[in-house]
Amino acid sequence: MAEAGAGVLVEETLQVFRDNYPGCEPTVGVAAPGRVNLIGEHTDYNEGFVLPVALPMVTVVVGCQSSNGIISLLTTAKEADEPRRLEFPVLTESNPLSPGLPCWANYVKGVIQHYRAGPLPGFKAVIASNVPLGGGLSSSASLEVAMYTFLQQICPDNGDLVEKALACQKAEHTFASMPCGIMDQFISVMGKKDHALLIDCRSLEVTPVPLTDPSLVVLITNSNVRHTLTGSEYSTRRKQCKEAADALKKETLRDVSIADLTAAESHLDAEVYCRARHVISEIKRTTDAAKALTSRDYWEFGRLMVQSHNSLRDDYEVSCPELDELVAAAMDGEGVYGSRMTGGGFGGCTVTLVDAAAVENTIQRIKDNYSGTATFYITKPSRGAHVLKL
Numbered sequence: 224m225a226e227a228g229a230g231v232l233v234e235e236t237l238q239v240f241r242d243n244y245p246g247c248e249p250t251v252g253v254a255a256p257g258r259v260n261l262i263g264e265h266t267d268y269n270e271g272f273v274l275p276v277a278l279p280m281v282t283v284v285v286g287c288q289s290s291n292g293i294i295s296l297l298t299t300a301k302e303a304d305e306p307r308r309l310e311f312p313v314l315t316e317s318n319p320l321s322p323g324l325p326c327w328a329n330y331v332k333g334v335i336q337h338y339r340a341g342p343l344p345g346f347k348a349v350i351a352s353n354v355p356l357g358g359g360l361s362s363s364a365s366l367e368v369a370m371y372t373f374l375q376q377i378c379p380d381n382g383d384l385v386e387k388a389l390a391c392q393k394a395e396h397t398f399a400s401m402p403c404g405i406m407d408q409f410i411s412v413m414g415k416k417d418h419a420l421l422i423d424c425r426s427l428e429v430t431p432v433p434l435t436d437p438s439l440v441v442l443i444t445n446s447n448v449r450h451t452l453t454g455s456e457y458s459t460r461r462k463q464c465k466e467a468a469d470a471l472k473k474e475t476l477r478d479v480s481i482a483d484l485t486a487a488e489s490h491l492d493a494e495v496y497c498r499a500r501h502v503i504s505e506i507k508r509t510t511d512a513a514k515a516l517t518s519r520d521y522w523e524f525g526r527l528m529v530q531s532h533n534s535l536r537d538d539y540e541v542s543c544p545e546l547d548e549l550v551a552a553a554m555d556g557e558g559v560y561g562s563r564m565t566g567g568g569f570g571g572c573t574v575t576l577v578d579a580a581a582v583e584n585t586i587q588r589i590k591d592n593y594s595g596t597a598t599f600y601i602t603k604p605s606r607g608a609h610v611l612k613l
């Protein structure tokens with residue numbers, strides 16, 4: 224079982240700060256969570272619904288303001304490319320930031336560039352995370368949102384949370400070249416303890432769905448594989464969705480019913496048709512699943528999760544053999560309601576809804592049947608980005 228407590232992470236991060244910036248004391252500490260999506264995959268950029276949960280795993284930023292006009296950043300992530308410490312002058316209108324190397328800093332620089340107040344003062348900050356990097360649990364959104372939350376402490380903006388999530392999404396689009404939807408940044412900002420959030424990605428309205436039943440466990444299984452192509456395949460899927468919506472003369476696939484799609488089948492490229500069928504059916508599954516969870520009908524919820532996985536595998540083609548193996552192993556036993564890949568796909572994690580009494584057997588069965596080495600996290604819905612008491 225993985226997952227160091229956030230308290231330990233904060234203590235370690237403070238120590239790294241003191242060791243690297245002797246004579247300075249950190250005055251600001253913030254944390255922002257990763258996420259797991261229960262259902263509603265590849266629907267956010269089609270203005271559909273998603274149902275994510277904020278994780279107890281977080282990215283932490285600690286630091287202090289400085290008066291020399293220099294921004295100094297240090298990451299403790301072992302996976303980060305070198306240099307892990309870098310310094311640059313505070314940005315000005317005539318001297319904006321631009322993406323470059325090291326890669327890890329692009330998320331941070333993007334947030335600084337798109338921050339909604341200013342001018343920003345110089346600062347020193349150490350960044351640390353226990354969200355597995357590149358594991359499909361939104362380590363990048365948690366980094367962006369943590370950084371934004373840090374900047375709010377040293378140079379307050381107007382506090383608008385939706386604008387905050389949108390600015391972080393923009394940072395990812397422009398500095399990490401990842402044309403993501405809004406789900407990851409939104410849940411990292413808005414996450415609510417003991418709740419999943421049904422997010423309408425068109426209106427950005429949020430409906431919290433309680434998830435407090437002690438007999439129900441959300442089990443995350445990390446395949447520990449990450450296939451390349453993830454970025455390029457993601458933007459291809461986005462383009463195919465747009466192509467389908469354009470062909471049906473609609474703004475987005477949110478406005479298209481399965482009947483509309485079926486009627487137009489002969490005018491659409493076969494692959495584009497399948498992509499659209501996934502999105503349209505997934506949007507419906509997500510609102511149905513939120514209803515099932517609200518009425519504690521876990522078997523119905525689980526059935527929809529498995530349908531979602533199959534649709535992502537067959538119609539959207541973003542799964543991979545490892546994720547399929549993990550889902551099959553999870554489902555092949557007592558007390559498991561449902562299981563599916565979660566996040567963008569091509570590796571990363573699955574999410575499984577399981578009766579508390581069956582968790583140990585389920586984990587053992589997955590270990591016995593998975594051809595790779597999996598890591599497991601039993602997770603509880605946690606709060607969104609917040610300021611830490613140092």
Ligand code: GLA
Nearest residue numbers: 264265403404405406566567
């Ligand atoms: C990635 C993106 C999200 C979303 C998911 C798929 O995590 O960042 O915006 O599109 O993939 O549901």
